Amino acid sequence: MTASGKPKALFFDVFGTLVDWRTSIAREAELILKPLGHSLDWLAFADAWRGEYQPAMDEIRTGRMAFCKLDVLHRRNLERILPRFDVAGLPEDTMRHLNLAWHRLDAWPDSPPGLARLKRKFRIAPVSNGNISLMVALARRNHFPWDAILGSEIAGDFKPKPRVYLAACEALDLPPGECMMVAAHSSDLASAASNGLMTGHIARPNEHGPGKGETGPKQSVDVFGDNLEDLAGKLGA
């Protein structure tokens, strides 16, 4: 912990940090598309969909496109990747249901108990690029006891743009130095730190497949843990 002491609020990255998007998306795609006769590499499909995530947000970060909910970008990305897997002509209802697979992601096992512990000592909120309705769906599914839903939709932009971190601090009336960004992605934490926030890293070694995730921070952080319960212990919660 830095000399500035403990944070008053913890902000959380969600995709990859709190939920296992990869196996969840693979499962949902299989549940929906297999009965329709499609057979494909479901994990590769999840990776391909996620692969379009950053480029899509770049359109908005750079100002080439007006801000929209991540659900809208997910839909555009879905339409882009389906042909690569030889899937075409899905009914609109199916497309919608498939697109909302991102609302049905499962938490890593330590996320719900870790958040419950941390909420006793800190204000907790997601600061994710996901939209409010998506965050609500994941919270209801996984029992994330958020104090508020912050992040891209209240900021009108996507991480790692400074506005997203700063809007979250402002919403809770806190200076950035009293807020800690928690993520399994060092790049997210680097941006948070450059905007004055404290940083906490948790390892998600299997985010992108077995052994394909960050096992530790790539730069100096204020605190790091093997998982959210470990981090909670280190923060005295």
Next chain:
Amino acid sequence: MTASGKPKALFFDVFGTLVDWRTSIAREAELILKPLGHSLDWLAFADAWRGEYQPAMDEIRTGRMAFCKLDVLHRRNLERILPRFDVAGLPEDTMRHLNLAWHRLDAWPDSPPGLARLKRKFRIAPVSNGNISLMVALARRNHFPWDAILGSEIAGDFKPKPRVYLAACEALDLPPGECMMVAAHSSDLASAASNGLMTGHIARPNEHGPGKGETGPKQSVDVFGDNLEDLAGKLGA
């Protein structure tokens, strides 16, 4: 219930509907000012402070002033009424603490159990004129299990402006007809209804003092109850 069926989300007014602002503000003012030697009619002080609430928001509703958090308006209103009670020269720390009395309001006893029941069946969120940090403070104090904090701050305007109701529906990806505004104030419900939302009234007969509050809706609503637990029962929760 209307033919359109049950709502998917319930939006709640907070001041007066879920929390007893009048006796809470009177208590907080006394706690802070009495030790400093002030003696005044604490309930009259609460009424006077609340009396400046609508006029202050009107400055923003009409576009004469840019949107700001309700905390900022509360502070301006506090400075306006203190001289009426012959209170002057309070230190800045005391002014701040007194202003945040609105973050320390107590719930009506049925509000926490009523919300807990309703959350099992519906998405629930405050759609209040209070800012996010204020809503978070009240929720943590009173165990309001919100799915998200919606309302004035995400809309950039104050009720009864249409934008506040509609921004809440949009945040949850729901058409207004699948959302229900719940309030102890018929005027709030009239505005919600005119924007296409369903409406639920709960009686708060003592909001402005014994016998000085709405005991029932002044116009047709979709459902009404004696309190939040009664309303939960009528909504099948």
